[in-house]
């Protein structure tokens with residue numbers, strides 16, 4: 001049985017993805033920072049699953065020692081992680097377009113540094129040729145967007161990191177992917193006050209993630225495809241046109 005570790009799996013995309021892998025006969029390890037939420041998630045998943053190979057490890061990814069201990073414990077207790085889905089993230093828009101250094105620091109600590117701590121220990125422990133790291137990024141990281149300075153900075157950093165590691169991990173024969181979902185209905189997107197085009201469910205995201213990570217190797221997994229292709233085109237527009245279109249669409 002292959003082993004997948006999913007961070008931030010107590011709710012949303014991570015939770016649905018854990019269910020999907022468990023239903024497809026993987027050994028699944030779920031993590032998140034809040035133990036009560038994590039235990040509740042584990043019970044909810046197990047109720048409807050005949051595969052009982054689900055394990056939970058509380059792990060706040062912004063705590064480097066905790067990440068190191070968790071990954072080492074998983075390798076010792078459960079076995080070698082074949083696939084790590086680094087999905088945990090905090091989300092907090094810049095309120096009223098105000099610059100808040102606290103918000104920047106919190107998001108950098110969890111999303112950027114937290115993901116780096118996971119990668120640090122995974123690279124050390126993962127076996128050549130059998131391992132795959134997938135980072136859940138976001139198309140918000142493709143280009144700057146209003147109110148998204150802090151969150152977008154962390155996600156664009158992670159996209160860049162994934163691209164860079166693609167080259168560096170080739171030597172170690174560890175695969176790396178980035179996952180770019182469009183708008184998915186979760187606790188995080190409840191915070192959005194604007195209308196979200198092409199909004200999809202967590203189950204939709206989980207199906208795409210499972211297919212993308214278990215089929216032929218792809219560096220980028222993105223969905224829904226039509227919305228993401230539109231965003232990819234926006235990525236190459238000249239600034240003048242890009243700023244005009246985003247201001248018109250968001251009214252910000």
Ligand SMILES: NC(=O)c1ccc[n+]([C@@H]2O[C@H](COP(=O)([O-])OP(=O)(O)OC[C@H]3O[C@@H](n4cnc5c(N)ncnc54)[C@H](OP(=O)(O)O)[C@@H]3O)[C@@H](O)[C@H]2O)c1
Pocket residue numbers: 007008009010011012013014031032033034035037038059060061062086087088089090091110114136137138139180181182183184185186187188189
């Ligand atoms: N929803 C979307 O539209 C969308 C679009 C693009 C990308 N994404 C990305 O998809 C991923 C999942 O997002 P989601 O929408 O499913 O959000 P969500 O429902 O809010 O889930 C976030 C998860 O991360 C965990 N988490 C937060 N801080 C953590 C920490 N310090 N250490 C460990 N776990 C932590 C949370 O659990 P605890 O509170 O228990 O720690 C929760 O399980 C994120 O990387 C997000 O940026 C989402």
